[in-house]
Amino acid sequence: MLVEAQRNRGVVRRVTGLARSTPGRLSLVALLLIVASLLVGALTAVAVQRRSAALEVLADRSEPLAFAAQEVYRSMADADATAASAFLSGGVESADLRRRYEADVAKAAAALSTATGEITRSPELSTALSTLSGQLPVYTGLVETARAHNRQGNPVGAAYLREASDLMRSRLLPAAQELYRVETRNVVRDLEDAGAWPWLEALLGTLLLAALVMAQRYLTRRTNRVFNVGLVAASVACVVSLLWVLVASLVVVSDASAGKDGAAAVDVLARARIATLTARGNEMLTLVSRGSGTLYEKRYAEVSGELKGLLDQAGHQPPTSAVRQAGDHYEQWQQAHAKVREADEKGEYTTAVGLALGSDAGGAAVAFDKLGADLVEALGRSRAELTDTIAGARGALSGAVPVVVLLALLTAAASTAGLWQRLKEYR
Amino acid sequence: MTGRRSGGVIAFAAVLALVTGCAPVPSGAPGIGGGSVVPPRPADVTESVVPSGTAAGPESCDATASLRPVGLPPAGQMPDGSRMKVIQDRGRLIVGVDQNTYLMGFRNPFSGELEGFDVDMAREVARAVFGDPTRIQFKVLTSEARIPALEDRQVDIVVRTMTVNCERWQKVSFSTIYYQAGQRVLVPSTSDVTGIESLGGRRVCATKGSSSLANVADAPSEPIAVSVPNWTDCLVMLQQGQVDAISTDDTILAGFAAQDPYTKIVGPPFTAEPYGMAFPKQDEDFVRFVNALLERLRADGTWASIHRRWLGTPPAPPVAAYRD
Structure with a gap:
């Protein structure tokens, strides 16, 4: 017992004595610097890795999912408008309209399978997604029933089409809108995660640098040598690491901010595209209802107003030529629509249908198609810009983690080597 | 290996199994859904309607009796100041019809045109006013929208499987019966x-x-x-x-x-569901005009030929009754 206590006391005295002696202090400083540089290196690497992971989620999941959601929404709205046009055109529907409808359904199903693949990530979407995947086949079934009846000349075909359209408008489109809203919000959230200011990285790097400088000053006082080569090398490594991380992070921050603008631009254009389709659907249904379609005409006016607002909003960002043209084609469509309504009000129903569906230059169909094409082009460009921005941000971070780890090891090694030089003098 | 060590290993394994086995972590994945099927339905379905009191009960009036006709002016020469003159000056007759009732008023899916017994009857009215059955504008009305459309003067006349009854006579005027359903x-x-x-x-x-x-x-x-x-x-x-x-x-x-x-x-x-053409309440001159037309259609076989076209071999046309 006694012997043990004495031995312990001896150990304590040796350690404290060592700590009071210069070589002991030097060893302690070396030890602290090793721990600090490795710890700072590890924490910085984790922070950088987290930012990089947010970008990866954004590029590989959120953004493609938002696009898939947008495609689901768009293709469903398009299918609805197309089915109404096909009905209005009378007779057996034209091959073009049929192809367009089939393409819409194929697109909606494919985009939906992409969106549904990530169901566990957004559990709040499970209702919307199961509505979409459950009701889309029901919708197509109703449309085909309507088609079979139309082929036999049965007016009940029109009732099936109305039922299909009601299903689309009351259940599928709201679910698609919800899906689109959530996925778009996720993109913004991931951009915010990736674009957080690098406070932690800056703080850690600065602290380590301060520790290195203090160690240098301590040595200067003790040894009367201004510089210690090892510590200088360690400081350089630390500064390089800090700058590397800060520059890369700030590039990401700036890209993320640009990405948020880009995502907003994509959102505005996507909503404009969908508003175009909704307005067209209402324009068709006004004619289909033949005199009792005031409700559809009112909705057309509402959606057109919304569309106008969205196009103006898209024009506020540096407008591309496609967006400018979209504005012109919107005006053309409005004029054509006014002519359609005028003819219909005057009782010239056949003329009105001709104006709405025909392929002559002043017709509503032509302006609608052109407006759609403009928006598709503008949307494609905006999305490409957004993905480029995200890719750029990911590029800025590539290699940052290994560099941080390497430089942290280098800092630890160099500072130890520098202090070892001094320690050797006490042997 | 000694017995004690192997016993220790077994005890350790047992403890390990206990520790790992006692905290199951279930899957966080949501179920696949699709359990509740929601079949599609037509828009705007209402169930369990409370009796409205408009059923054909004991009638408070002679609903089938309409206004007595006073001659049929030649087409295109409507008397000044009459409702028909207003329509003639407008250049088209606005008729409320149906596009969902096969054989009576329906949209032909091939041509997109409205056709049927009611539609042909309406065309005869246009022929009587203008001498041209195509001077006509159709407004499709639901059953519910018929009387409001007449009250708001959105249409000149409703020819849409509309049963004549006393309650409706309060709000609109009817022609004589053109079909007995x-x-x-x-x-x-x-x-x-x-x-x-x-x-x-x-x-x-x-x-x-x-x-x-x-x-x-x-x-x-x-x-x-x-x-x-x-x-x-x-x-x-x-x-x-x-x-x-x-x-x-x-x-x-x-x-x-x-x-x-x-x-x-x-x-x-x-x-008994006697069909009459319906008019805004105040258009009595137009009602008398159309009653005169119906007299002629019954007499000259036009009614029978329209019936044959849509509804098969014609019975004797309904007999007109007048109140004054």
Whole structure:
């Protein structure tokens, strides 16, 4: 017992004595610097890795999912408008309209399978997604029933089409809108995660640098040598690491901010595209209802107003030529629509249908198609810009983690080597 | 290996198994859903309509009696100051019709044109005013929208399987009877229903604002009335198994039976549904004009030929009755 206590006391005295002696202090400083540089290196690497992971989620999941959601929404709205046009055109529907409808359904199903693949990530979407995947086949079934009846000349075909359209408008489109809203919000959230200011990285790097400088000053006082080569090398490594991380992070921050603008631009254009389709659907249904379609005409006016607002909003960002043209084609469509309504009000129903569906230059169909094409082009460009921005941000971070780890090891090694030089003098 | 060490290993393994086994971590994945099927339905379906009191009960007036005609001016020469003159100056007759009632007023899916018995009758009115049956603008009306459309003067005349009754006479004027229908019941061909009396507690479809709906809601057998905006929506619901029967005028039911061979019309007509053309209440001169026209159509065989075109071999046309 006694012997043990004495031995312990001896150990304590040796350690404290060592700590009071210069070589002991030097060893302690070396030890602290090793721990600090490795710890700072590890924490910085984790922070950088987290930012990089947010970008990866954004590029590989959120953004493609938002696009898939947008495609689901768009293709469903398009299918609805197309089915109404096909009905209005009378007779057996034209091959073009049929192809367009089939393409819409194929697109909606494919985009939906992409969106549904990530169901566990957004559990709040499970209702919307199961509505979409459950009701889309029901919708197509109703449309085909309507088609079979139309082929036999049965007016009940029109009732099936109305039922299909009601299903689309009351259940599928709201679910698609919800899906689109959530996925778009996720993109913004991931951009915010990736674009957080690098406070932690800056703080850690600065602290380590301060520790290195203090160690240098301590040595200067003790040894009367201004510089210690090892510590200088360690400081350089630390500064390089800090700058590397800060520059890369700030590039990401700036890209993320640009990405948020880009995502907003994509959102505005996507909503404009969908508003175009909704307005067209209402324009068709006004004619289909033949005199009792005031409700559809009112909705057309509402959606057109919304569309106008969205196009103006898209024009506020540096407008591309496609967006400018979209504005012109919107005006053309409005004029054509006014002519359609005028003819219909005057009782010239056949003329009105001709104006709405025909392929002559002043017709509503032509302006609608052109407006759609403009928006598709503008949307494609905006999305490409957004993905480029995200890719750029990911590029800025590539290699940052290994560099941080390497430089942290280098800092630890160099500072130890520098202090070892001094320690050797006490042997 | 000694016995003690192997015993220790076993004990350690047991503890490990206990520790790892006692905290199950379930999957966080949501279920696959799809458990609750929501079948599609036509828009705007209402169930269990309270009896509206518009059913054909004991009539408080002689509903089928209309205003006596006073001669038929030649086409294109309507007397000044008359309603017909206003229409002639406008250049077209605005008629409220249906596009969902096969054989009476329906949209031909191939041509997109409106056709049927009612539509041809309306064209005869246009022919009488202008000498040209194409000077006509159709406005499609649901059953419910007929009287409001007349009151707001959105249409000059409604020719849309509209039953003449005293309650409606309060708001609009009717021509003499141009078709005599009666309410019956349409069921799937496998059904055991024999008429309105065996529909107690079953779901029966009719359109909103129609006299058929009121008759169903007031039927003594107490069926559950289901109402929809358009007549074809009833056929959709029957085909989708959402109603057990459709009950309305035999003309409309004949149109359904023609579209679906797996249905049958059962039971005798249990109400009389005389159809008249409806006008805004104050347009008495136009009513007398059209009554004169109807007299001529009955007499010269036009009525019979229109009937033959849509509804088969014509019976004797309904006899006109006048109140003054």
